[in-house]
Amino acid sequence: MIRVVLPFHLRTLARVDGDVQLEIEGPATLGSVLDALEARYPVLRGAIRDHATLLRRPFVRFYACKEDLSLEPPQTRLPAEVANGEEPFLIVGAMAGG
Amino acid sequence: MSRVRVLVGTKKGAFILTADGRREQWEVSGPHFAGWEIYHFKGSAAHPDRLYASQTSGWFGQVVQRSDDGGKTWEAVSNEFKYDGVPGTHQWYDGTQHPWEFKRIWHLEPSYTDPDTVYAGAEDAALFKTVDGGRSWQELPGLRSAKSHLWQPGAGGMGLHTIILDAKRPERIFIAISAAGVFRTDDAGKTWNPANRGLKSPYELPDPDAEVGHCVHRIAMHPSRPDVLFMQKHWDVMRTDDAGESWNEVSGNLPSDFGFPIEVHAHEPETIYVVPIKSDSEHFPPDGKLRVYRSRTGGNEWEALTRGLPQKDCYVNVLRDAMAVDSLEPCGVYFGTTGGQVYMSPESGETWNPIVRDLPAVFSVEVQSLP
Numbered sequence: 001m002i003r004v005v006l007p008f009h010l011r012t013l014a015r016v017d018g019d020v021q022l023e024i025e026g027p028a029t030l031g032s033v034l035d036a037l038e039a040r041y042p043v044l045r046g047a048i049r050d051h052a053t054l055l056r057r058p059f060v061r062f063y064a065c066k067e068d069l070s071l072e073p074p075q076t077r078l079p080a081e082v083a084n085g086e087e088p089f090l091i092v093g094a095m096a097g098g
Numbered sequence: 099m100s101r102v103r104v105l106v107g108t109k110k111g112a113f114i115l116t117a118d119g120r121r122e123q124w125e126v127s128g129p130h131f132a133g134w135e136i137y138h139f140k141g142s143a144a145h146p147d148r149l150y151a152s153q154t155s156g157w158f159g160q161v162v163q164r165s166d167d168g169g170k171t172w173e174a175v176s177n178e179f180k181y182d183g184v185p186g187t188h189q190w191y192d193g194t195q196h197p198w199e200f201k202r203i204w205h206l207e208p209s210y211t212d213p214d215t216v217y218a219g220a221e222d223a224a225l226f227k228t229v230d231g232g233r234s235w236q237e238l239p240g241l242r243s244a245k246s247h248l249w250q251p252g253a254g255g256m257g258l259h260t261i262i263l264d265a266k267r268p269e270r271i272f273i274a275i276s277a278a279g280v281f282r283t284d285d286a287g288k289t290w291n292p293a294n295r296g297l298k299s300p301y302e303l304p305d306p307d308a309e310v311g312h313c314v315h316r317i318a319m320h321p322s323r324p325d326v327l328f329m330q331k332h333w334d335v336m337r338t339d340d341a342g343e344s345w346n347e348v349s350g351n352l353p354s355d356f357g358f359p360i361e362v363h364a365h366e367p368e369t370i371y372v373v374p375i376k377s378d379s380e381h382f383p384p385d386g387k388l389r390v391y392r393s394r395t396g397g398n399e400w401e402a403l404t405r406g407l408p409q410k411d412c413y414v415n416v417l418r419d420a421m422a423v424d425s426l427e428p429c430g431v432y433f434g435t436t437g438g439q440v441y442m443s444p445e446s447g448e449t450w451n452p453i454v455r456d457l458p459a460v461f462s463v464e465v466q467s468l469p
Contacts, residue, residue: 009133043161043174045178047159051178096156
């Protein structure tokens with residue numbers, strides 16, 4: 001079980017309170033977590049990554065175990081602590097806007 | 099007694115203002131989608147409790163919201179706006195060609211007859227259509243065949259901001275883009291032609307016969323006279339009496355012919371409204387006086403409507419989609435400002451009252467007249 005923490009606006013868009021808990025089949029990677037998240041909450045499609053290219057939106061960032069994974073490719077394995085649910089996977093709205 | 103419902107899109111959410119037909123006591127609902135930009139928010143004429151809202155964010159992109167109960171509850175529908183085929187390129191600020199990139203929906207225009215059919219105007223400029231209530235969107239790609247390699251973004255982006263449907267002739271649609279101009283289809287969107295003859299933009303477009311590239315801010319039509327349209331251009335107020343085949347300037351005695359919105363009275367097709375703004379460099383009313391100007395002659399002769407509006411130290415702007423009329427008798431006129439006020443006049447502009455004073459910057463105002 002993987003815990004995903006969404007930024008405020010995506011929690012309200014997906015109508016969730018607190019963490020999202022996801023079961024992933026196979027290796028927990030950046031891409032597989034986002035696939036599972038969007039499958040559970042289709043309203044988030046396009047809000048985190050582009051519909052067609054699946055590229056991360058510029059002002060969305062990914063963190064796990066205090067590591068910035070935003071620039072890593074989708075097949076990047078998440079840390080074991082995230083994969084087993086000890087630590088959350090963080091989706092963050094970048095500090096931007098002045 | 100009839101009612102009115104005013105749909106207000108702001109920089110930080112949507113608001114719904116409701117009143118009975120006297121339009122004196124108002125209830126305010128919102129913010130809906132708090133913290134998101136609501137570029138446009140409009141109801142269906144065919145099913146007035148069906149509302150659509152364009153919700154956008156620089157962080158999280160585009161969302162389209164739909165309500166079937168007048169805004170009490172909402173459902174996010176499809177936000178996938180995919181350009182048809184290879185999108186190609188348009189003119190960029192430095193004269194090079196730049197690839198088309200979807201950024202947001204500026205305007206949603208529901209069909210007169212079918213609540214599930216809606217047109218959506220996009221930045222980068224394109225026209226999309228849904229026939230299933232927003233569950234899927236398809237581009238009408240013929241528009242981008244109309245010399246789109248010469249279209250160029252204005253300072254606010256290359257948005258398709260105006261969509262005018264012709265209730266008498268459903269296959270005819272007018273759209274306007276900044277900074278490309280007006281385009282018309284007579285075959286329900288398959289093919290389009292520029293409709294900009296007579297527009298003069300000597301500084302931006304030295305070619306006096308330029309077919310595209312004009313910075314049209316807004317066009318408006320009275321549904322009873324679909325061949326007559328009025329335009330607020332970057333500079334100049336214009337009208338056409340032949341469905342856009344030719345335009346003539348009707349700025350007349352306006353203190354400035356720069357501005358954004360233009361609107362037509364619900365019952366008097368020759369009565370039109372604009373809000374003059376000082377200049378393209380100073381987006382506020384001349385002399386710090388917020389004045390709506392009304393022409394009862396279809397342009398050229400204008401009168402200032404000031405009662406109830408601030409007449410000193412006022413430096414707000416009124417954006418292109420932020421003016422609307424109701425269809426009650428007498429006609430109510432509404433507009434919202436970048437300072438967060440929504441003003442309304444229950445008697446065609448003679449006097450104005452603020453419905454609300456302290457909303458976020460207002461992007462759009464639409465009005466529904468309800469039984």
